[in-house]
Amino acid sequence: MQRFIKATLACLVLVGFLAAGEYTGLVTAVTKDTVTVLVKKKGEKKAEEKVLKHKGPKILKGKDELKVEDVTKAIEESKGKVKGVAAKLTTEGEGDAEIVVKIEVGGGKKKKDN
Secondary structure, three states, rough: OOOHHHHHHHHHHHHHHHOOOEEEEEEEEEEEOOOEEEEOOOOOOOOEEEEEEEEEEEEEEEEEEEEHHHHHHHHHHOOOOOEEEEEEEEEEEEEEOOEEEEEOOOOOOOOOOO
């Protein structure tokens, strides 16, 4: 009986890890309840746009915690063909129930000292 309980508990923990997903891409918009990100799969030239729901995710840039307004401002100030910021999004759930719980904003390329 004890072996069965341990095996069941191990399976539940494993399923919890499988339910979490990660997306790396270009965040193009953040609203009060959604995040729009362009995700490029390996080997493909065109990025796919995903709109994911959130409920106040933890937003980090390095060790600093940011607010949604900070990310929106960074998107507006970005340069390039597509306005956005590089980020890694961590989600929980699957399909329509997928919710962003953490956004790690990239620092971009550092300037070299000459």
